[in-house]
Amino acid sequence: xxxxxxxxxxxxxxxxxxxxxxxxxxxxxxxxxxxxxxxxxxxxxxxxxxxxxxxxxxxxxxxxxxxxxxxxxxxxxxxxxxxxxxxxxxxxxxxxxxxxxxxxxxxxxxxxxxxxxxxxxxxxxxxxxxxxxxxxxxxxxxxxxxxxxxxxxxxxxxxxxxxxxxxxxxxxxxxxxxxxxxxxxxxxxxxxxxxxxxxxxxxxxxxxxxxxxxxxxxxxxxxxxxxxxxxxxxxxxxxxxxxxxxxxxxxxxxxxxxxxxxxxxxxxxxxxxxxxxxxxxxxxxxxxxxxxxxxxxxxxxxxxxxxxxxxxxxxxxxxxxxxxxxxxxxxxxxxxxxxxxxxxxxxxxxxxxxxxxxxxxxxxxxxxxxxxxxxxxxxxxxxxxxxxxxxxxxxxxxxxxxxxxxxxxxxxxxxxxxxxxxxxxxxxxxxxxxxxxxxx
Amino acid sequence: xxxxxxxxxxxxxxxxxxxxxxxxxxxxxxxxxxxxxxxxxxxxxxxxxxxxxxxxxxxxxxxxxxxxxxxxxxxxxxxxxxxxxxxxxxxxxxxxxxxxxxxxxxxxxxxxxxxxxxxxxxxxxxxxxxxxxxxxxxxxxxxxxxxxxxxxxxxxxxxxxxxxxxxxxxxxxxxxxxxxxxxxxxxxxxxxxxxxxxxxxxxxxxxxxxxxxxxxxxxxxxxxxxxxxxxxxxxxxxxxxxxxxxxxxxxxxxxxxxxxxxxxxxxxxxxxxxxxxxxxxxxxxxxxxxxxxxxxxxxxxxxxxxxxxxxxxxxxxxxxxxxxxxxxxxxxxxxxxxxxxxxxxxxxxxxxxxxxxxxxxxxxxxxxxxxxxx
Numbered sequence: 001x002x003x004x005x006x007x008x009x010x011x012x013x014x015x016x017x018x019x020x021x022x023x024x025x026x027x028x029x030x031x032x033x034x035x036x037x038x039x040x041x042x043x044x045x046x047x048x049x050x051x052x053x054x055x056x057x058x059x060x061x062x063x064x065x066x067x068x069x070x071x072x073x074x075x076x077x078x079x080x081x082x083x084x085x086x087x088x089x090x091x092x093x094x095x096x097x098x099x100x101x102x103x104x105x106x107x108x109x110x111x112x113x114x115x116x117x118x119x120x121x122x123x124x125x126x127x128x129x130x131x132x133x134x135x136x137x138x139x140x141x142x143x144x145x146x147x148x149x150x151x152x153x154x155x156x157x158x159x160x161x162x163x164x165x166x167x168x169x170x171x172x173x174x175x176x177x178x179x180x181x182x183x184x185x186x187x188x189x190x191x192x193x194x195x196x197x198x199x200x201x202x203x204x205x206x207x208x209x210x211x212x213x214x215x216x217x218x219x220x221x222x223x224x225x226x227x228x229x230x231x232x233x234x235x236x237x238x239x240x241x242x243x244x245x246x247x248x249x250x251x252x253x254x255x256x257x258x259x260x261x262x263x264x265x266x267x268x269x270x271x272x273x274x275x276x277x278x279x280x281x282x283x284x285x286x287x288x289x290x291x292x293x294x295x296x297x298x299x300x301x302x303x304x305x306x307x308x309x310x311x312x313x314x315x316x317x318x319x320x321x322x323x324x325x326x327x328x329x330x331x332x333x334x335x336x337x338x339x340x341x342x343x344x345x346x347x348x349x350x351x352x353x354x355x356x357x358x359x360x361x362x363x364x365x366x367x368x369x370x371x372x373x374x375x376x377x378x379x380x381x382x383x384x385x386x387x388x389x390x391x392x393x394x395x396x397x398x399x400x401x402x403x404x405x406x407x408x409x410x411x412x413x414x415x416x417x418x419x420x421x422x423x424x425x426x427x428x429x430x431x432x433x434x435x436x437x438x439x440x
Numbered sequence: 441x442x443x444x445x446x447x448x449x450x451x452x453x454x455x456x457x458x459x460x461x462x463x464x465x466x467x468x469x470x471x472x473x474x475x476x477x478x479x480x481x482x483x484x485x486x487x488x489x490x491x492x493x494x495x496x497x498x499x500x501x502x503x504x505x506x507x508x509x510x511x512x513x514x515x516x517x518x519x520x521x522x523x524x525x526x527x528x529x530x531x532x533x534x535x536x537x538x539x540x541x542x543x544x545x546x547x548x549x550x551x552x553x554x555x556x557x558x559x560x561x562x563x564x565x566x567x568x569x570x571x572x573x574x575x576x577x578x579x580x581x582x583x584x585x586x587x588x589x590x591x592x593x594x595x596x597x598x599x600x601x602x603x604x605x606x607x608x609x610x611x612x613x614x615x616x617x618x619x620x621x622x623x624x625x626x627x628x629x630x631x632x633x634x635x636x637x638x639x640x641x642x643x644x645x646x647x648x649x650x651x652x653x654x655x656x657x658x659x660x661x662x663x664x665x666x667x668x669x670x671x672x673x674x675x676x677x678x679x680x681x682x683x684x685x686x687x688x689x690x691x692x693x694x695x696x697x698x699x700x701x702x703x704x705x706x707x708x709x710x711x712x713x714x715x716x717x718x719x720x721x722x723x724x725x726x727x728x729x730x731x732x733x734x735x736x737x738x739x740x741x742x743x744x745x746x747x748x749x750x751x752x753x754x755x756x757x758x759x760x761x762x763x764x765x766x767x768x769x770x771x772x773x774x775x776x777x778x779x780x781x782x783x784x785x786x787x788x789x790x791x792x793x794x795x796x797x798x799x800x801x802x803x804x805x806x807x808x809x810x811x812x813x814x
Binding site (some may be wrong): 089092096112130131133134135137138140141144147148152153154155157158159160161162165168172173176221249275279280282283284285286299328427429430 | 442443444445448451474475478479480481482483486489490492493494497498499501502503505511534543546548552556577578580617619656712713714717718721729732734736738740741
């Protein structure tokens, strides 16, 4: 490998990071939606573009997405499946003029996540391969256990005021039953979308976009539209004033959750991070925000790292599958190139997200929240229409209605993730429910 | 322990039951049902592992009756009401020789703002002291500096005459989510014993209930080898919850209806301690991986002691026991011991004070509730 080639590779990482950062600012747009178009471009220009450089550019895009999507999640309240958990604390931070602080905490966790991936994944190549071999035949019950935990671990949120036991049960179970209803409806939506979506065949690779945007983004935007709140002038503090223990605790928890999610099919960063926050007995918003940043990055980036890991080559996530269409990882050298790309993209993305947040923090309070939310809603609807046609809008509307249930009843929004978890789990367990819903 | 630790402990227990059932039935019968026929029997361990808390927090807390409820709002704050109600309940328990329960509700201001207040039992001077604190922000519990009330409006005391046995930390803060309930029990010597959240860790955290749930295994799988395995998974998974909780201070009421009081825990740790939860989960994950490898037809790792002692796989029970011992000593214990030593060193260097027994007991009970702290 020549120095020129290496410099070209670094250049492609930087290009990918810059493109990814710009695209990730758009609320509702997932990097996986765009990568499909880049792959189409590559297949036509493949003769002149080196495959490794293309891989590094895509990795740059993914890493920057994992970092920069924090911005629309916090400032525009348009989360995806993995940032929905930070919505409550970050909206609170935003209302208190501390939106930038929330972004810095999440970005800090994300940067530590990148460091963890680039250092620890190569160190634990052997054990990871062994663990995967052992886990593989047992995945059906492990994902089943994740689902069971999600369902049995939600406790009532009724604050203990009730006239009699029956009234108490009714009040307490309201949130739990709303959660179960959300889970059930999301699962049915997922089974339909996975088995026979109504989206036109030429856009079928965008099949999950509409349900995910409906469940997480549009439902949050609608909630913001109906609730009255002001965005005050945001403070740009010199320090995030977090105790090192909170940073370490959050990072370790988040990285573990992210790795768990990257390792298992169907489990996404949100679920991984939320399970890790329970496993590590997390307390406090700061530690939680750090953990969510770490979890998200380790999930997205870790998945690609595991794909290139010489002892494993585990194909997780749309990017690994997309890359696998034109590239088969073979050597240790390629793995270290990818590791380098992840590290460079991580550092650039960290500064991108901080500067973007500073830029927005000093301006966002001037915009009327209603106008902001309506604009974001318009962008999201336009994106869904552009990517998935009117059929996608239909699916998005159904998903939005489902996504509003936990928001209105104060139950866990994580139940919406049944849209991915249940169909994949059924598939892994050899259970076919498609015929129940007229899908054959 | 946190729900997740209980769930994982239940799953771990289930994997051990599967290993033993395999030994009993032979031909890797149960493991094949899981790996090849995709049976989900192990999940039962997790579900029944978390069930005691599910019963308490989803049902038992609503059955609990309170003799008094103190429910203030931001515009009607009265520390005297809190102090006098608690003092009255203590004396009532002594005079009427019955359990008296008091519920202290939190003061919610908005979706993430609460007014904090504290209660203190001064057993020497026989006084209950209530202090109204600041408005705090959500889970961070950050006080709003200008929200403190003047002392004339924020402090009150009330006297009681009974002898009070109070083994918890002096000050209890009532702040977010759901408030704590206090129970006052008359003791045989005429004194009154105070306790927190009386509905928790009683009948639902018992050996008895585990035995009663176990036959559900037959309801799911019939009287088959899988049915018997499910029987043991449910019972032992349920008991794993009680065992892990017992490493804390509060303990559980083991054999209701034959016993009525909680048996105190082993006092090894506090059930909500981060370290305790992390170590429990770490050990559980490693044991699950070991057991999955043990029942897999292909062994992805072999422990060196079995080769050193020349124990072959055909002698499965011996092979498994030696391998497990070797695995624990090589992989499970060293990271726990080393990291714990580092944590202790850091804590000493930073001058972190250990909690007293009373503080730890209060913390354990109230942290589980989430609505109060010490």
